[in-house]
Amino acid sequence: MKEKKLIKGNEAFAMAAINAGCRYYFGYPITPQNEIPEFMSRELAKVGGAFIQAESELGAINMAYGAAAAGGRVLLSSSSPGIALMQEGISLLCSVQLPLVLINVMRGGPGIGSIQPAQADYNQVTKGGGNGDYHCIVYAPNSIQEAMDMIYKGFDVADEYRNPVIIAADGMLGQMMEPVVVPPARAAAEEKDIPLIKPYALTGHKCKRERNAINSVWLKQELLEDYINEYWPKYEKAEKELPEYVTKNLEDAEVVFVAYGSTSRVVLEAMEILARDGIKAGLIRPKTLWPFPKEAFKEIGASTAHVISVELSKGQMMNDVKLAIEGRYPVSLISRVGGMLLDPVEVADRTKTILEVM
Structure with a gap:
């Protein structure tokens, strides 16, 4: 070990x-x-x-x-x-x-x-x-x-x-x-x-290689287009x-959370709280934000009724979640901003409210 x-x-x-x-x-x-x-x-x-x-x-x-x-x-x-x-x-x-x-x-x-x-x-x-x-x-x-x-x-x-x-x-x-x-x-x-x-590096003439140039100025637009x-x-x-992700309990989840970074750890505790109340929740955790792991969302099961993006921003990731969902499920947001943190009880309570008003 x-x-x-x-x-x-x-x-x-x-x-x-x-x-x-x-x-x-x-x-x-x-x-x-x-x-x-x-x-x-x-x-x-x-x-x-x-x-x-x-x-x-x-x-x-x-x-x-x-x-x-x-x-x-x-x-x-x-x-x-x-x-x-x-x-x-x-x-x-x-x-x-x-x-x-x-x-x-x-x-x-x-x-x-x-x-x-x-x-x-x-x-x-x-x-x-x-x-x-x-x-x-x-x-x-x-x-x-x-x-x-x-x-x-x-x-x-x-x-x-x-x-x-x-x-x-x-x-x-x-x-x-x-x-x-x-x-x-x-x-x-x-x-x-x-x-x-x-081989592209600027290592000096002593390396006996072809002349290198690193250039970011293209005065002819057709040359820049070709380069891009x-x-x-x-x-x-x-x-x-490159996309990487982790999923948990997607098969029979009633609600699926999407969360990344330290927020995903809060969500895992919230899922345990919801489970005690009889609500089955799953999680998609993107490990790469770009490229965004769109394939993960194909693993969501037929029992899911709602997807919730949980993040410490005003829904910035939620836009990518919606694109990945392709309109198959309603998507909501649970968030705090400005440096305020979410806690598991708050995530669980706000999830119940979202599910009640569906």
């Missing part, structure tokens, strides 16, 4: 990134993710890495762009309004197809908002706040262990698809402590191997290969 360590979420996130071979971190302090840069500032140099606290989130994302362009494994982290400041850079990274992992420890908004946990960045990370045709691959962990595993895997996915990967955590996961199995440490790629692993059409199939491939 593998040894478990009791560790705080944010520190676990950083540890998983280092063990995945990340050697470059850029960020700027913002609550509730500050333990990530603190951990990186202390630990990254021990494995030969480089930590830079930028002058701003704008500086951080553009520094990360440079390190990714040179072939490094790069981690960025921030929280909601900080991610908002990075949107132009995220669009730029997608346009030039550079991989990195970005952790968003979400807090209440809009604007500066609160420093409490929230999920109101769903549209920001899945639909994109930057300009142009692109997607970010988005994972949504519901435990510290799952977050570590997703971060560890996320670097490989980012490299495979040459695309930013976002880990959509929240303040609750960042600040809580849980026992985890730490993923095994990998050796970082050596400089001499980067031209072979990442050339890279777009990777997103179609991602929609087929």
Whole structure:
């Protein structure tokens, strides 16, 4: 049996990134993710890495762009309004197809908002706040262990698809402590191997390779159209290969919840409360927010009368739920916003009210 360590979420996130071979971190302090840069500032140099606290989130994302362009494994982290400041850079990274992992420890908004946990960045990370045709691959962990595993895997996915990967955590996961199995440490790629692993990287003339250029400016629109059409199939491939989800008790459920992240843990307790009252409930938990796991909704049984999206936002995920449902069931919302959290009793009581007025 593998040894478990009791560790705080944010520190676990950083540890998983280092063990995945990340050697470059850029960020700027913002609550509730500050333990990530603190951990990186202390630990990254021990494995030969480089930590830079930028002058701003704008500086951080553009520094990360440079390190990714040179072939490094790069981690960025921030929280909601900080991610908002990075949107132009995220669009730029997608346009030039550079991989990195970005952790968003979400807090209440809009604007500066609160420093409490929230999920109101769903549209920001899945639909994109930057300009142009692109997607970010988005994972949504519901435990510290799952977050570590997703971060560890996320670097490989980012490299495979040459695309930013976002880990959509929240303040609750960042600040809580849980026992985890730490993923095994990998050796970082050596400089001499980067031209072979990442032939697009800007590694300098000494590597004796063809000249590389990383370009995001296309003055002739037909050339830009050709370029977008050339890279777009990777997103179609991602929609087929990357969706992940977990289901529970869908076969004979009267009501099916859809919830992700730490909110899904609240829903699991609410389901137990409803079961004691004779109401059978099921759950679909998306582990990827983009691509959204539409196939999961085909598993809903004939006994289901209602689907309820449970989230810490004003129904941002519910729009994707409705698209996946394709009008087969009525869809309702149970939510809190602004950093306010749901509790299992509230979810159960509000579910009963929804079912009574059907």
